[in-house]
Amino acid sequence: MKSKHSIDIVVNVFDLPEPEFNCPTAPIGFCGGEVNLNAMDANVNTATNSSGVWSGSGAALINTMGTATITDDVLDPLLGELNIQYNLVLTIESADGCIVESEECSFTIVSNCAANGGKF
Numbered sequence: 880m881k882s883k884h885s886i887d888i889v890v891n892v893f894d895l896p897e898p899e900f901n902c903p904t905a906p907i908g909f910c911g912g913e914v915n916l917n918a919m920d921a922n923v924n925t926a927t928n929s930s931g932v933w934s935g936s937g938a939a940l941i942n943t944m945g946t947a948t949i950t951d952d953v954l955d956p957l958l959g960e961l962n963i964q965y966n967l968v969l970t971i972e973s974a975d976g977c978i979v980e981s982e983e984c985s986f987t988i989v990s991n992c993a994a995n996g997g998k999f
């Protein structure tokens with residue numbers, strides 16, 4: 880008599896995070912102040928427990944405002960150099976370990992500082 884074996888398989892399906900942020904479409908002014916990126920996990924099912932990490936050459940220009948959340952992160956042009964193309968990617972990880980990268984964003988910082996003639 881042949882023995883029949885059965886295997887039960889459980890498949891868990893988790894929601895994927897949806898990284899989003901406002902990529903500056905125009906050149907960023909060096910003296911124009913910080914740029915709000917409005918970064919977030921746009922998936923309401925994963926957003927409350929997800930975490931984000933910036934990468935790319937523009938990651939060094941991110942000011943996290945001293946918090947662990949990405950929603951208040953800003954891009955500080957004073958940390959960069961003029962006329963160099965930077966790239967920026969936001970990677971979001973959900974509490975379930977699902978990881979998704981955003982599309983790559985490219986931007987340039989240009990001089991927009993007013994001349995200071997000083998006093999004579």
